[in-house]
Amino acid sequence: xxxxxxxxxxxxxxxxxxxxxxxxxxxxxxxxxxxxxxxxxxxxxxxxxxxxxxxxxxxxxxxxxxxxxxxxxxxxxxxxxxxxxxxxxxxxxxxxxxxxxxxxxxxxxxxxxxxxxxxxxxxxxxxxxxxxxxxxxxxxxxxxxxxxxxxxxxxxxxxxxxxxxxxxxxxxxxxxxxxxxxxxxxxxxxxxxxxxxxxxxxxxxxxxxxxxxxxxxxxxxxxxxxxxxxxxxxxxxxxxxxxxxxxxxxxxxxxxxxxxxxxxxxxxxxxxxxxxxxxxxxxxxxxxxxxxxxxxxxxxxxxxxxxxxxxxxxxxxxxxxxxxxxxxxxxxxxxxxxxxxxxxxxxxxxxxxxxxxxxxxxxxxxxxxxxxxxxxxxxxxxxxxxxxxxxxxxxxxxxxxxxxxx
Numbered sequence: 001x002x003x004x005x006x007x008x009x010x011x012x013x014x015x016x017x018x019x020x021x022x023x024x025x026x027x028x029x030x031x032x033x034x035x036x037x038x039x040x041x042x043x044x045x046x047x048x049x050x051x052x053x054x055x056x057x058x059x060x061x062x063x064x065x066x067x068x069x070x071x072x073x074x075x076x077x078x079x080x081x082x083x084x085x086x087x088x089x090x091x092x093x094x095x096x097x098x099x100x101x102x103x104x105x106x107x108x109x110x111x112x113x114x115x116x117x118x119x120x121x122x123x124x125x126x127x128x129x130x131x132x133x134x135x136x137x138x139x140x141x142x143x144x145x146x147x148x149x150x151x152x153x154x155x156x157x158x159x160x161x162x163x164x165x166x167x168x169x170x171x172x173x174x175x176x177x178x179x180x181x182x183x184x185x186x187x188x189x190x191x192x193x194x195x196x197x198x199x200x201x202x203x204x205x206x207x208x209x210x211x212x213x214x215x216x217x218x219x220x221x222x223x224x225x226x227x228x229x230x231x232x233x234x235x236x237x238x239x240x241x242x243x244x245x246x247x248x249x250x251x252x253x254x255x256x257x258x259x260x261x262x263x264x265x266x267x268x269x270x271x272x273x274x275x276x277x278x279x280x281x282x283x284x285x286x287x288x289x290x291x292x293x294x295x296x297x298x299x300x301x302x303x304x305x306x307x308x309x310x311x312x313x314x315x316x317x318x319x320x321x322x323x324x325x326x327x328x329x330x331x332x333x334x335x336x337x338x339x340x341x342x343x344x345x346x347x348x349x350x351x352x353x354x355x356x357x358x359x360x361x362x363x364x365x366x367x368x369x370x371x372x373x374x375x376x377x378x379x380x381x382x383x384x385x386x387x388x389x390x391x392x393x394x395x396x397x398x399x400x401x402x403x404x405x406x
Contacts, residue, residue, distance in 0.1 A: 003090055005097035008225040012095065012102045015221025019109035022214035023050060023116055029207025029269075030120050031404075033262075033314050036199040037394025038124045039404040045131055049116040052132060056139055057108045058082060064140075065107070065147040066094065072155030075148050080104075093153075095224040106221060107147070114143050114170045120314030121178030124188050125391055128399050130382040137374050138177060142367055146173050150359075160352065161359040162335070162342055164233065165222040167277025167328040168363050175321015176367035178312060184375045185384060187311040189391050196313075201261055208265040212241060215272045219279040229340055233279035237272065240291035244271020247295025266319060270298035273323035278331050281342050286334035290327060298323050325360050332356035 027046035031039045053061075060077050067075030080086050083104070091100040115135040146169045149156040163169055190196060198204060219237045223230035248267020253259045274294035275287055282290070301318035312318065332353030335344035343349040378384060390398040397403065 003097060004088075004099060005225070008095075008097040008227075009099060009102055011226040011230065012098050012106055012221055012224060015217035016102070016106040016109050018214045018217025019106070019113065019221065020050075020214075022109075022211050022218065023047065023113050025207050025210025025214055026113065026116055027207070028203045029211060029265075030123065030314055032200040032203025032205075032207060033120070033198045034123050035196065035394070036404060037396055039199065039203075039396065040400055040402055041128065041395035042119055042123050044400070045119040045128070046116040048132070049112050049135060052135055053112045053115065053139060054108065056136065057104075057111050061111065061139065061144055062086070062104055062107065064144045065111075066152045069148065069153040072153075072158060073148070074145060074154075075152055097225055103224070106224075110166060110170060110218075111139065111143060111147075114166075114174050115139055117170070117174035117316060117320055118177045118181060121312045121316040122181045122185050123313035124395065125185060125385055126181075127383060127386050128395075130378050130384045133382055134374060134378045134384075137378065138371060141374060142173055142177065142370050143169075146363060146367075149363075156355075156359050156362070159358070160355050162281060162331055162352075162356075163277045163328060163359075164280040164331075165219045165276045167273070167324040167331075168359055171273045171276060171320040171324025172328065172360065172363050173367045175317045175319075175324055176364050177371040178316035179310070179321060180368045180371035181375060182310050182312045182317070184372055184379075187309075188313065189388055191392070198262060204262055204265050208268055212268060212272065215241070215276075219276060223280055229280045232284070232339060235284055236275055236279045236282060236287035236290075239284055239287040240271040240275035240278075240294065241268045242271070243288050243291030244268060244274065244295040244298075247271075247292050248299050251296065251299050266302075266315065267295050267299070270294045270319045270323045273320050274298070274327035274330070276324065277327045278334065281331055281335040281340050281344075283334075283336055283339055286330075286336075289334070290330050293330070294323050294326055297326055325364065328360050329353070329356055 027043040031043045034042050063080035064075045067079035086100050086104050088099045090096050094103045148154040150163045150169050220230045220234040245264050245268035249264040252263040271291040271294045275290050301322040302315050305318050333345045335342040337343040345353050
C-alpha cells in the first residue's frame with residue numbers, strides 16, 4: 001500500500017468517471033441525429049451497454065483482456081475472474097501507483113462505450129433483443145481480444161505497436177463493426193418525401209460537449225498518473241478536436257455554401273478520435289496536424305460513403321473507423337522519443353510506422369469479418385432487422401411502447 005499515490009489514484013478515478021459520462025453523451029449525440037420516432041431506442045441501446053458490459057467485465061472479460069497471455073492471443077480467463085486478485089494493491093504492469101481496482105474501473109468504462117459506438121451505424125432498423133445478444137458476443141470475440149493484443153501483453157504489443165488510448169482498440173474496432181453492420185443489415189426503408197434530417201440539433205451539440213469533456217479523461221487518464229504525459233495528452237486532445245472542427249466546418253461551408261452546426265460537431269469528434277492513439281506520444285504541434293488531417297480525411301470518407309450508398313446512419317465508419325486508423329498510423333510518423341519514449345518516421349524510425357500499419361490492417365480485417373459472422377449468427381437466433389411496419393411506425397412506439405416527446 002505504501003506505493004499508492006493519492007494524487008494518481010484520484011486522477012484515474014476521476015478519469016474513469018469522465019469516460020463513464022461519455023456514454024450518456026453519446027446517447028444525446030446519436031439521439032439528436034436520428035428521427036424523433038427512434039430517439040429513445042438509440043438512447044437505450046447506448047445506456048444499456050452499461051448494464052450489459054459490466055457483468056461481462058467482472059465475470060471473465062477483464063481476465064481475458066489482462067490476464068497472463070496465452071500465446072499472445074488471449075488472457076487467462078480464470079486469473080481475475082469475479083475480481084479475484086483485483087484489489088487495493090497496485091499491479092506493477094497496469095499502474096504501479098494506483099490500486100488495481102482503479103485500473104479495472106477505468107478499463108471497464110472503455111469496454112462499455114465501445115459497443116455503444118456501433119449503434120449509430122444501424123440506427124432505425126435493428127431489434128432490441130438482437131442488439132443485446134450482438135453486443136455480448138461482439139464484446140467477447142472482438143473487443144476483448146483487441147484489448148489483450150494491444151494493452152494486455154498480446155502479440156501486437158510484443159511487436160511494439162502502441163495505442164495510447166484506443167485508436168485501434170476502440171475506434172477501429174467499432175468503426176469496422178459499423179461497416180460490417182451496414183453491409184449486412186442493409187439500408188433503412190424510407191418513404192418518398194420522408195426526411196432523414198436530425199430531429200434535434202441541440203441534443204447533438206449537448207452530446208458533443210459531454211463527449212469532448214469526457215475525452216479528457218479518456219486520453220489524459222490513459223497516462224495512469226497525474227504527470228507530464230497526462231498534461232501533454234490533455235492539451236493534444238483539445239488541440240486536435242478544435243482544429244478538426246474548424247477544418248470540417250470550412251470544407252463543408254465552402255462546398256455547401258452555409259456553415260453547419262452538425263458539420264462542426266462531427267468534425268470535432270473526428271479530431272478527438274484521431275488524436276486518441278497519438279495523445280501521449282506526439283508534441284502539441286503534431287496534434288494540430290493530426291486534427292487538420294482528420295478534418296479533411298474523415299470529411300471525404302463520409303462523402304465516399306454517400307457515393308457508395310452505404311447507409312451508415314450516423315457515420316460511425318467515416319468518423320471513428322477512419323479517424324482511429326488515421327491516428328494509429330500518424331503515431332508512427334509524429335511520435336517523438338522525448339515525449340514518451342516512442343519515435344516515429346520523423347526521427348528515422350521506420351519500424352514503428354510499419355508495425356502501426358500492420359496492426360491497422362490486421363485489426364480492420366479481423367473486426368470486419370468477425371463482426372459480419374457474428375451478425376449472421378445472431379440473425380439466425382433472433383432476427384436482426386425489425387419488420388417494415390415497425391420501421392415505419394418507429395421503434396420507440398413499436399418496441400418500447402414509449403414516446404420521447406408528449
